Amino acid sequence: MTATHPGPAGSRPVLSVRGLSVRFRMPGGRSVAAVTDVTFAMAPGECLALVGESGCGKSVLASALLGLLPGNAQTAGRALLAAGSAETELLTASEAELARSVRGRRIGLVPQSPAAHLTPVRTVRSQLEETVKELTGITRRAELRAAAERAAGRAAFPPDHLDRHPHQLSGGLAQRAATALALVGDAPLLLADEPTTGLDRPLVDRTVDELKRHLGGDRALLMITHDLEAAERIADRVAVMYAGRIVELTDAPRFFGAPGPRHPYARGLLDALPGRAFAPLPGMPPELGALPDGCAFAARCDRATATCTTVPELHDGVACHHQVTAGKDARHA
Ligand SMILES: Nc1ncnc2c1ncn2[C@@H]1O[C@H](COP(=O)(O)OP(=O)(O)OP(=O)(O)O)[C@@H](O)[C@H]1O
Ligand code: NI
Numbered sequence: 001m002t003a004t005h006p007g008p009a010g011s012r013p014v015l016s017v018r019g020l021s022v023r024f025r026m027p028g029g030r031s032v033a034a035v036t037d038v039t040f041a042m043a044p045g046e047c048l049a050l051v052g053e054s055g056c057g058k059s060v061l062a063s064a065l066l067g068l069l070p071g072n073a074q075t076a077g078r079a080l081l082a083a084g085s086a087e088t089e090l091l092t093a094s095e096a097e098l099a100r101s102v103r104g105r106r107i108g109l110v111p112q113s114p115a116a117h118l119t120p121v122r123t124v125r126s127q128l129e130e131t132v133k134e135l136t137g138i139t140r141r142a143e144l145r146a147a148a149e150r151a152a153g154r155a156a157f158p159p160d161h162l163d164r165h166p167h168q169l170s171g172g173l174a175q176r177a178a179t180a181l182a183l184v185g186d187a188p189l190l191l192a193d194e195p196t197t198g199l200d201r202p203l204v205d206r207t208v209d210e211l212k213r214h215l216g217g218d219r220a221l222l223m224i225t226h227d228l229e230a231a232e233r234i235a236d237r238v239a240v241m242y243a244g245r246i247v248e249l250t251d252a253p254r255f256f257g258a259p260g261p262r263h264p265y266a267r268g269l270l271d272a273l274p275g276r277a278f279a280p281l282p283g284m285p286p287e288l289g290a291l292p293d294g295c296a297f298a299a300r301c302d303r304a305t306a307t308c309t310t311v312p313e314l315h316d317g318v319a320c321h322h323q324v325t326a327g328k329d330a331r332h333a
Contacts, residue, residue: 012082013041014189014220015065019077020091022057022064026072032289034060036244037077039314042189044218047211049231049252051224051269052241053285058224059112061241062193065090066107067098081106081189104135108187110211112194112224114178118166124177125162128152128184135185147184155180156210172203179207183214190214193224201229208234228273232256240266243286243296245311247319259325262318265297295321 022035035057042048050058063069065079067090079090083106093102103109111117119127128148138144152162157176166174175195182190192211196204204227212234215221225231231238231252238255240248240263248255248263261267271277283300286292292299294309301308303322312319 011044011218013080014044014046014082014218015222016041016080016082017065017078018080020061020064020079021076022060022069023074024070024072025074026289030289033244033291034073034288035064038241038244038246039077040239040246040249042220042222044188044220045215046236047215047221047223047234048237048239049223049225049235050239050241051226051228051231053269054226055288056241056285057244057288058241059193062109062191062222062224065191066103066109067093067095083188104131104185104187106185106187106189108182108185108190110175110179110182110190110192110195112197114174115166115171117178117181118174120166123163123165124152124157124169124180127177128162128180131181131184151180151184152177154183154210154214156206171198172207175199175207176210179210186219188219190219190221191224192221194226195223196225196227196230204230205233228256228270229275240269243291244288245296245319246314247297249314249317262323262325263297263320264301264303264322264324267324268300 018039020035020038024032024034026032038061040048052058064075069075075091077091080087081090081102088102090102125148128151129144132138132144132147132151136147138147149159149162152159155176157173157180161169161173169177179195190211195211196207199207208230211221211223223231223235235252238250238252239246242265248261248266255261261270268281271279272281281300286296286299295312298304298308307321312321
C-alpha cells in the first residue's frame with residue numbers, strides 16, 4: 001500500500017499525495033471517476049514520469065494539484081506541498097492562495113499545448129518580461145529585459161526569436177517559450193504535461209534533457225507523457241496509470257531494464273514500443289463513467305481470473321493479482 005520514495009537520507013518530499021481521488025459530477029446524477037486513490041511522493045531532485053493511455057486521468061491529476069479543476073469536480077485525499085518548514089494542502093487551499101503563492105512560484109507548469117498557453121497577441125519577450133515582473137518583483141526595464149533573456153536562454157529559446165508572436169513559432173519553439181515561462185519562478189516542483197507532444201525525436205530528447213537540467217539540486221519534476229522513450233531518458237521513477245489509478249510505481253532502471261514492468265498493463269505498454277516487441281495492446285480502456293467493480297484492466301488481461309473481480313491494492317509498487325515476474329506469470333497467491 002505504501003508508495004513513498006526513500007529519497008536522499010532525511011530529505012522531506014517536495015510533494016506528498018495520499019489517496020487522491022477526483023470525481024466529475026455529470027448531468028443525470030452520473031459521475032466520472034477520473035482519478036482514484038492515487039498515492040505517491042516526490043523527493044527533492046527526483047523526476048517521476050506519469051504514463052498511461054489517453055484519458056486515464058493524468059491531466060486531471062495535474063489540474064487537481066494546481067487547483068485548476070472545473071466546478072463539477074469533487075476531490076478527496078491529500079496533496080501536501082512542502083515550503084520551508086510549512087506545508088500547503090493543495091486540495092483545500094483557497095483560490096487566492098493558489099494564485100498568489102503556488103502556481104508559477106512553487107509549482108511551475110509546462111502546459112500540454114503551449115500554443116494555447118501563450119498569449120497570441122504578444123511577443124515572447126513581453127510575456128516573459130511580464131512573468132518575471134510578476135514573480136520576482138523586478139520592475140526596472142533593463143533588469144527585466146536581462147532576466148527575460150536569461151529565462152529564454154535556460155530553455156534554449158533563441159534570442160533572435162524573442163520579438164516574435166506565438167503564431168510565428170514552430171511547435172518546438174512554442175514549447176520552449178512555454179518552458180521558459182514555467183522556469184521563471186524557480187519553483188521547487190515542475191509539472192510538465194506532455195511537454196514533447198508533436199516534436200520529433202531529436203527535439204524530444206533536447207526538451208527533456210533541458211527539463212532535467214533545470215531540476216538542479218533539489219527541485220522535482222513530474223512529467224506526464226505518452227512517450228515512454230522520453231520517460232526512459234530522464235525519469236528516476238515511473239508511475240503507470242490505468243483508468244484513474246496508479247497500477248505500478250517503480251524505479252525507472254528496473255522498469256525499463258530488468259526485471260521490467262510487473263503489472264501486465266505496464267508490460268503491455270512497453271511491449272507495444274517499436275523498439276521492443278512492437279505488439280499493440282489489444283482492446284480499449286474502460287469508460288471512466290462506467291468502471292467495472294474489480295480490476296479495471298481485467299477485461300483486457302490474459303491473466304485475469306475470478307480474483308480480479310476485486311480491486312487489487314498497490315503492494316510493493318504493483319496493483320495486480322497476477323504480477324509478471326521476469327517475463328512469466330507469478331504464481332497466484
Ligand atoms: N470537466 C470534466 N467533466 C467530466 N469529465 C472530464 C472532465 N475533464 C476530464 N474528464 C474526463 O476525465 C478523464 C481523464 O482525462 P485526462 O484529461 O486526465 O486524461 P489524460 O490521461 O490526461 O489523457 P491525454 O493523454 O489524452 O491527455 C477522461 O475520461 C475525461 O473525459
Ligand atoms: Ni492529458
